[in-house]
Amino acid sequence: DAKTTQPNSMESNEEEPVHLPCNHSTISGTDYIHWYRQLPSQGPEYVIHGLTSNVNNRMASLAIAEDRKSSTLILHRATLRDAAVYYCIRPGSGNTGKLIFGQGTTLQVKP
Amino acid sequence: DTAVSQTPKYLVTQMGNDKSIKCEQNLGHDTMYWYKQDSKKFLKIMFSYNNKELIINETVPNRFSPKSPDKAHLNLHINSLELGDSAVYFCASSQREYEQYFGPGTRLTVT
Numbered sequence: 001d002a003k004t005t006q007p008n009s010m011e012s013n014e015e016e017p018v019h020l021p022c023n024h025s026t027i028s029g030t031d032y033i034h035w036y037r038q039l040p041s042q043g044p045e046y047v048i049h050g051l052t053s054n055v056n057n058r059m060a061s062l063a064i065a066e067d068r069k070s071s072t073l074i075l076h077r078a079t080l081r082d083a084a085v086y087y088c089i090r091p092g093s094g095n096t097g098k099l100i101f102g103q104g105t106t107l108q109v110k111p
Numbered sequence: 112d113t114a115v116s117q118t119p120k121y122l123v124t125q126m127g128n129d130k131s132i133k134c135e136q137n138l139g140h141d142t143m144y145w146y147k148q149d150s151k152k153f154l155k156i157m158f159s160y161n162n163k164e165l166i167i168n169e170t171v172p173n174r175f176s177p178k179s180p181d182k183a184h185l186n187l188h189i190n191s192l193e194l195g196d197s198a199v200y201f202c203a204s205s206q207r208e209y210e211q212y213f214g215p216g217t218r219l220t221v222t
Contacts, residue, residue, distance in 0.1 A: 043216050100156075101155070
C-alpha cells in the first residue's frame with residue numbers, strides 16, 4: 001500500500017483560501033483520492049474524494065493533477081472551525097474500504 | 112440523533128483486565144470498522160465487518176476480538192490489557208466505502 005506525502009503543518013488567516021497539497025506519485029489508475037479531517041478531540045470526518053477531475057462539495061474543492069500524482073484540497077474561506085488535521089488518503093488494496101491514514105497536515109487558522 | 116455512538120467515552124483500567132467497547136450506528140450502513148489512534152495521533156485500521164462478516168483483520172494481537180451481533184453494532188473486546196493498548200479507539204461505519212462516519216472515540220488508559 002503506497003503512501004501519500006503531506007506537509008506536517010500549515011497556517012492560514014481567517015477568511016482566506018487555503019490550499020493543502022498532497023503527493024501520491026505511485027497511485028494506480030483506479031484508486032480514488034480521499035480527504036478526511038480530524039477536529040480536536042473528535043473522530044475523523046469525510047471531506048471529499050475524487051478520481052481524475054476536479055470535485056466540489058459544500059465543504060471544499062479537490063483539484064487533481066492531470067498525471068494524478070498530486071492533488072490539492074482547497075478551503076475557499078478558512079474559518080477558525082477549520083483548524084484540524086487534514087488527511088490525504090489512498091485506499092488499501094482491494095475494495096475493502098480500508099483507508100490508510102498518514103500523518104496528515106495540521107492546519108492552524110489565525111483570526 | 113448521534114449517527115455513530117461509542118460507549119464508554121473514557122475507560123481507565125489496570126493491566127491484565129478484560130474490557131469491552133461498544134459501538135452502534137443508526138445510519139443503516141452495512142459496514143463497520145474499528146480504528147486505533149496512538150499517542151502520536153497515528154490512526155490505523157484494525158477490523159471491519161460487512162453485514163456481520165469479517166472483511167478486514169489487520170495485524171492485531173488476538174487479545175482483540177471484534178463481535179458484531181447485528182449490522183448496527185460492532186463491539187470490541189480486549190483481553191489481558193497491556194500498557195501499550197492505551198489509545199483512542201474509533202468506531203466507524205459506511206455504506207459507500209470512501210465515506211466513513213466516525214464515532215467520537217473511546218479513550219482507553221491502561222495503568
